[in-house]
Amino acid sequence: MMPSVKSGFQNKILQRAKMLVVLKKRVWQVVLLWAMALGVCYANSQADEYYKxxxxxxxxxxxxxxxxxxxxxxxxxxxxxxxxxxxxxxxxxxxxxxxxxxxxxxxxxxxxxxxxxxxxxxxxxxxxxxxxxxxxxxxxxxxxxxxxxxxxxxxxxxxxAPKHVAYKLNFDIQKKEFDLFGEGLGTLIEITSKNRDPVRLEGIVINEGNSCNDWSQIMADGRPARGNKRGYILKYSQGYMIGVACLPYKILSVEIKTHLGNVTYTYE
The missing domain is CATH 1.25.40.10 (Tetratricopeptide repeat domain)
Structure with missing residues (x-):
């Protein structure tokens, strides 16, 4: 019986030793990963500083x-x-x-x-x-x-692009951007529909976020949206079609000729 008990005890000791070795390896792996992550963060921060x-x-x-x-x-x-x-x-x-x-x-x-x-x-x-x-x-x-x-x-x-191609490109990009704008605007209207003056709030958000050139012309009658998503987006589309919508969605300048041949380098 004694040798058997001794053998079982030794096996337990060996198993625990193996578990400690595995645990130690995992701890070092975690430490190494953390060190690598901190190194990457530092490198990125340093690179951004050099760039500035x-x-x-x-x-x-x-x-x-x-x-x-x-x-x-x-x-x-x-x-x-x-x-x-x-x-x-x-x-x-x-x-x-x-x-x-x-x-x-x-x-x-x-x-x-x-x-x-x-x-x-x-x-x-x-x-x-x-x-x-x-x-x-x-x-x-x-x-x-x-x-x-x-x-x-x-x-x-x-x-x-040739002028006619440029206008086609402009229209395609505007259509895509308008679809995205409509989705965001609809969400914004729903969020502010209970507000007494959702138009004012939406105008502020859009002016600050997208630099609209003349939002007041789009909502010339001054009536609030009243949660009417379809009517509100229609008004935006009317403004967009007559050229008073947000500048970022008017990819071409009204005076497109001034852009033809005018190309620009940039380091960012």
Missing amino acids: LAKSYHDSKDYGKSVFYWKKLIEMGDARGYNGMGYMYDYGHGVVKDDAKAIQYYQKAADMGYAAAYNNLGVMYDRGEGVGQDTEAARRYYKKACDLGHQVGCNNLKAL
Whole structure:
């Protein structure tokens, strides 16, 4: 009996030792994950700080320091750094102007999925700077930037389009945006339908959030919505159709000719 009892006790000791080893490994794994997460957070925070400094020094025309921080971002593998250096070579700010190098940096940032870099490559091909002028290549790059949500890329894409194509693009985008606006507006009306002046509240929200150019014209009669979603959206649509709706949903300027051929670089 004694050897059996001793053997059972030893087995329990071994099992507990194995459990402690497993537990210790898991604790270290958790600690390692936390350390990695904190490292990523710190790196992201540091990158954002470098980005702010690079832009700030550029805006104050201290191009040498701006270049320094763009390079810091590149050392961190941040696409914004590559795009920023492309911008510096593009304009000759803090470095000798070199269109070929600008394209290289823009391309590196674009390969990392940075929308502004696609736009800037589009400008290079649009103007034939550092490459042969290629309108179709410019269109592809602008479209990619626009698809990624880059507004300047969208503007440049419109500027590149023939007038009749641009108006069609404008209408298609407006229709999509209007559908989204209608959904949000309907929700807002329902939330404020018991308020004595929902129109005023909605006007404030929309003006602050979307920079409407003249909301009062859309609701010229001044009557409150009274929870009438359909009627209220109809009034917005009337204002939208006659050109007094929110500027962000009027993708083209009234004077579209002033936009044709006017393309813009950007480092963000």
